[in-house]
Every structure is written in C-alpha cells, then in structure tokens.
Amino acid sequence: MVKIFIDPGHGGSDPGAVGNGLQEKDLTLQIAIRIRDILGSEYENVELNMSRTGDTALSLSSRTNAANAWGADFLLSIHINAGGGTGYEDFIYPNVGAPTATYQNIIHEEVIKAVDFADRGKKQANFHMLRESAMPALLTENGFIDHANDAAKLAQPAFIEGIARGHVNGLARAFGLKKKQINLFRVQIGAFRDKGNADSLAAQARSAGFDSFVLAENGLYKVQAGAFSDRKNAEQLVQHLTAAGFEAIIL
Structure with missing residues (x-):
C-alpha cells in the first residue's frame, strides 16, 4: 500500500497568487481533489490523504506535521506560480538524491506530456514543504496566474483535468501503481473494415454533439x-x- 499525501497550497484567508480573475487557493484545491479522486477510483493499493479539502487556512508546519504523523510515503504539494513567467516547473529539496529525484523526473515528464505548458525545468529549493517532510516530497508550480495565456488555460476545467491526469500518470509510474479492473459498458454506433467509413461516422456523431472516436479492434x-x-x-x-x-448498441 502506497500512502500519498496531497497538499493544495494556500487556502482560507491566504489566497496565494492572484491574477486574471483567478486565485491560487481555488486552483490548487481543484487540481488536488481531482488527483485524489482519479487515484482512488482507478488505481489499486494506494491510500490518500489531503492537508485540506475545503477553503481552509493552514500553516506550513501543520501541513508537514500532518503528513509526517500519517506516515506518508510521498508528499505532493500543488501550487500556481506568479511573477511574470510562464509554464510549468517543479521542485525537490537540494541535493536530496534518489528516490526523490527519480520521482521528480518521472512526474515532471508526465505533466509536461499531459498539458500545453512551457517546460521551465526540474529545480531544487529550500521550501518548508520539502525541508520539513519526513518522506520524499515534490512541489509543483502549474503555470503563472499573472500570465494571460497561462491563466486562460487554468480557467478551463478540461485543462485542470489534464494537469491532474499528468500528476496521476507520474505517480502511477513512479510507484508502480496498477489500474483497477473496471467493467465498462461501451456504446458503439458502427463497425467497419474501412477506416474512412469509421472516421466519417465519428465525425458525423461529433457534429451532432456526441463525443466519439474510432477504436481499432x-x-x-x-x-x-x-x-x-x-x-x-x-x-x-x-x-x-x-x-x-x-444505430447504437451496448457492448
């Protein structure tokens, strides 16, 4: 069982960075909750805890104390950047080495693959969340709230979902998490030997307002x-x- 502690930065009377009609505390909570929910619903042998699940102000010490007392195997602190830049970056404690650096490499790669953000690189810093945690820890900075293009992306629920998925994909790789076996009822509207016919029907369904795609099987x-x-x-x-x-059928 892998125990992952997720920390949405800021909260309550501490909004964090603010810009373009957005507040960091709201975005970090949205991302963190999706990470928790995706991991919990789709992966086996993972236990999850969060420093906050609502709009609550917490000290930095209370966050790391909670993770340490719970006996987490990994701490993930979610943040949104500000200060005139653009893109994604993440941080580990200086010179900490493996396995933390390995986890950073994997999660960084998966987040960059999942979202359309400039890659600002993998970095090190003497942040409280990294220094005072008794387990490997990573702090991610997911775009700049004061950059118009970054903020426009962060305002989109689909983009928040992509950020969360990127983190989840990284955590799953880093800790070797296995997906749960879930029985799905698939709705199919056609099957063809000619891919062009399948693509045409999928496009027709999308134009009618239905999400559809072609699966080779x-x-x-x-x-x-x-x-x-x-x-x-x-x-x-x-x-x-x-x-x-x-003509639709359930498989």
Whole structure:
C-alpha cells in the first residue's frame, strides 16, 4: 500500500497568487481533489490523504506535521506560480538524491506530456514543504496566474483535468501503481473494415454533439460514443443517439 499525501497550497484567508480573475487557493484545491479522486477510483493499493479539502487556512508546519504523523510515503504539494513567467516547473529539496529525484523526473515528464505548458525545468529549493517532510516530497508550480495565456488555460476545467491526469500518470509510474479492473459498458454506433467509413461516422456523431472516436479492434474500426461503469448511463446515451438517428448498441 502506497500512502500519498496531497497538499493544495494556500487556502482560507491566504489566497496565494492572484491574477486574471483567478486565485491560487481555488486552483490548487481543484487540481488536488481531482488527483485524489482519479487515484482512488482507478488505481489499486494506494491510500490518500489531503492537508485540506475545503477553503481552509493552514500553516506550513501543520501541513508537514500532518503528513509526517500519517506516515506518508510521498508528499505532493500543488501550487500556481506568479511573477511574470510562464509554464510549468517543479521542485525537490537540494541535493536530496534518489528516490526523490527519480520521482521528480518521472512526474515532471508526465505533466509536461499531459498539458500545453512551457517546460521551465526540474529545480531544487529550500521550501518548508520539502525541508520539513519526513518522506520524499515534490512541489509543483502549474503555470503563472499573472500570465494571460497561462491563466486562460487554468480557467478551463478540461485543462485542470489534464494537469491532474499528468500528476496521476507520474505517480502511477513512479510507484508502480496498477489500474483497477473496471467493467465498462461501451456504446458503439458502427463497425467497419474501412477506416474512412469509421472516421466519417465519428465525425458525423461529433457534429451532432456526441463525443466519439474510432477504436481499432479485432480487424475492425469501431466507432465508440461512450463508456460507462453504470449500465443505466450507457442506456441513456443509446436513447439519445437513437433519437438523433444513430444505430447504437451496448457492448
């Protein structure tokens, strides 16, 4: 069992960096909660804890004390940058070496792959969250709130999801986490031997407002419009697709 402690920076009376109509404390909490929820729902043998789950002001000492007392295997502190730059960077304590540096390399790589941010590099700093933690720790700075382009991305829920997914992908690689076996009900609207026909149908479905993509499987190009762990959700989508003129089945 891997114990991961997630720290959303700032909170409560401490908004952190502010710019372009955004507050750091809100963004860090959004990212941290998604990281927790994705890891908890999709991966095995991981235990999760957070320094805060609401808009609460906490001292730096209370955050590291909580992680230390819980016996975390890893501490991840989430932040948003400011000061005139742009892009993503992360920090570990100076000269700490492996395994912390290895974790940083992996998580950094996965976040950069997942989001459209300039890569500001892997860095070291004497930050409290890194210095006072009794376990390997990483502090990530996810874009600049005072940079118009970065802020525009951070204002999009899909981009926040991408940041969270990047962190999760890195944590999963770093700690060898295995995905849970989840039975999914897939909604399919066509299957073709000709990829062009599949692409055409997928485009038609997207233009009608349905998320769809082409999946190559067993010698066929299958057009999938959704996948759900709950069959009722799949059945609802089939009804909507049928009403729009598509032939949909649940696999």
